[in-house]
Each structure stands twice: as C-alpha cells, then as structure tokens.
Amino acid sequence: MTNMEEGRTHQAYVELRWSDFDRFGHMNNAQYVEIVQESRVQFSLDNFVAQGLPMPMFVVRHLEADYRIPIVPGPSKKVLVESTVVKVGKTSFTTRQEIKDDQGRTACVIDCVQVALDTKTLEPREITEEEARILTQGQR
Secondary structure, three states: OEEEEOOOEEEEEEEOOHHHEOOOOOEOHHHHHHHHHHHHHHHHHHHOHHHOOOOOOEEEEEEEEEEOOOOOOOOOOEEEEEEEEEEEOOOEEEEEEEEEOOOOOEEEEEEEEEEEEOOOOOOEOOOOHHHHHHHHOOOO
16 A cells, blocks of 8 residues: 655555564564565556556665664554655655554664666666656656
8 A cells, every 4th residue: 555645755555574573573674675675666656657657777876774663563564664755866866764663653764875777778877857757746
C-alpha cells in the first residue's frame, strides 16, 4: 500500500519477513537497507510506471543510515517507509527515508543519493524535466 502525502512524501508499507530478524529478535541492520530499496522501487512504480513512463534507471551512489531504535516484530508485521526527495541536481537526486515501526516511531533515517544512468551506456545522464517534475511533485 502506497500513496503520496503532503506534496513530496511517498508512503509505502513494507511487509517484514522472519529472515529480517536476528537471533536476538530485532531487525538486522542490513535489512533496513533492503526495506528502503523496496520502497524506492515502489516509488518508481507509483510515480513513473503508473503514469505510463518507463522505469527510470537510478542507481545508488551513496547511502547513510542513522539507526535510532531497533525494530522488533510487532502485531502489524510491516513497517512504514516515508520517502521525501530533498534535493534534485543535474544527474542525481537525494532522498531521505524514514522507517517507522508499528507504533509510528522513527527507527531509522536513511539519506540516499541516486544517479540517473543511461540504460545503454550505463553512464550518468541528465535528469529529464519530466523526471524532475515527478521527483519534486511539481514544486521545482
């Protein structure tokens, strides 16, 4: 389940799997990265593919995670990822993604720089005006 809220915030619920948790009962740190990746794919499906556009090729250039509280299995068996585009440049953009537990607490904040690539040359390319409009939800 996903939607856009407040202009530029994309919400996606990501189901948790038993393999996300370590032997101490909390989410393994590497799984936070997997969770936000699933949310970024959903963002592209919801905002590019749903409008009849091809899935753009954006690749992660840099990722920074701030782990705040552990996620433990809760009754909902899912987490909420709120993603906001905080900067759009010539060939890259930056998102801030907050992973929230089933009580609405922010468990982790991940800032991610992604680069647009040409699908044939695999070289960086300029972000198109249409992509920039979608990324900023018309607030550019």
